[in-house]
Amino acid sequence: MDKKVKSRKPADSPKQHDDDDDKKRAAGKKTSTLFVVAAAIGYVLLVLTLAAIIAMSVSYVVTDTLTFGYKVNLRKYLPRQERTFTPEELAQYDGSDPKKPIYIALLGEVFDVTAGPSYYGPGGGYHFFAGRDASRAFVTGCFQTHLTHDVRGFTVGQIKSLEEWTEFYKTSDKYFYVGKVLNPPIDPDSPIPPPCE
Numbered sequence: 001m002d003k004k005v006k007s008r009k010p011a012d013s014p015k016q017h018d019d020d021d022d023k024k025r026a027a028g029k030k031t032s033t034l035f036v037v038a039a040a041i042g043y044v045l046l047v048l049t050l051a052a053i054i055a056m057s058v059s060y061v062v063t064d065t066l067t068f069g070y071k072v073n074l075r076k077y078l079p080r081q082e083r084t085f086t087p088e089e090l091a092q093y094d095g096s097d098p099k100k101p102i103y104i105a106l107l108g109e110v111f112d113v114t115a116g117p118s119y120y121g122p123g124g125g126y127h128f129f130a131g132r133d134a135s136r137a138f139v140t141g142c143f144q145t146h147l148t149h150d151v152r153g154f155t156v157g158q159i160k161s162l163e164e165w166t167e168f169y170k171t172s173d174k175y176f177y178v179g180k181v182l183n184p185p186i187d188p189d190s191p192i193p194p195p196c197e
Contacts, residue, residue, distance in 0.1 A: 083179035085110060087132065090181050094131025095121040105133035105181045106166045108149065115174040133181050138165050142196030149183045153192045 056066040063069045085103075090110065093103035101114040102121060113120045113130070120130045128134065133149040139158045140146045151162065169175050 080178075082177075083110070085179060085181045087181060087183060090133070091131045095124075095127060102130050103178060104129045104131075104169075105149070106135050106138060106169065107151075107162055108133060108180050108183055109166060109169075110178040110181050111169040111175050112178050113169075113175045133183055135162055136193060138162060140196065142193075144196060145193050146196065148193060149181075150186045150193060152186060152188075 059066055059068045085105075090103060090105060093100055095102040095117065101112050102117065103110050104113050104120065105111070116124075118124050119126045121127060128143050128147060129137070132147060134147040135149050135151050136154075137143050137146040137148075139151075139154065139161050151159065154162075170177055
């Protein structure tokens with residue numbers, strides 16, 4: 001009787017074994033490299049956090065502040081949602097309530113000026129700007145009859161001056177943008193506010 005010999009798959013070549021081992025080693029190196037990078041980033045973040053905590057602790061012991069006496073307006077850098085005000089709502093932020101911030105508006109844009117209470121708070125030299133859009137008075141300096149958003153009749157230079165003031169508040173380290181005020185439309189037939197005397 002003839003015995004049938006089962007055919008076998010030929011054995012893998014030594015080169016194929018070496019290639020498989022190389023692939024496994026390469027996959028292991030990629031994984032270990034990623035692990036090392038992630039661990040390094042975690043370590044750096046931990047060291048920076050600890051350094052910040054130590055620095056703030058030393059600052060507090062020495063100056064009773066966390067910033068070595070520097071005033072930092074964190075509200076400027078925290079993300080917040082833009083607000084929309086009516087003139088009546090904006091009037092509530094004139095500094096008369098110490099629990100509320102102080103806002104001013106220029107060309108319909110509202111800015112938080114709470115960091116300057118000696119200027120914009122009650123008794124301050126610019127308190128008449130607080131809680132309203134007094135764009136006209138910013139340029140004319142007429143604080144009796146020009147505390148209005150009506151800028152009709154302004155020259156190009158006067159509009160540029162207002163835009164410069166707006167840019168000042170937008171880029172200030174102390175003050176920051178809050179939102180917009182929905183000023184009522186100006187009747188084009190109404191008289192332009194007369195100049196101050």
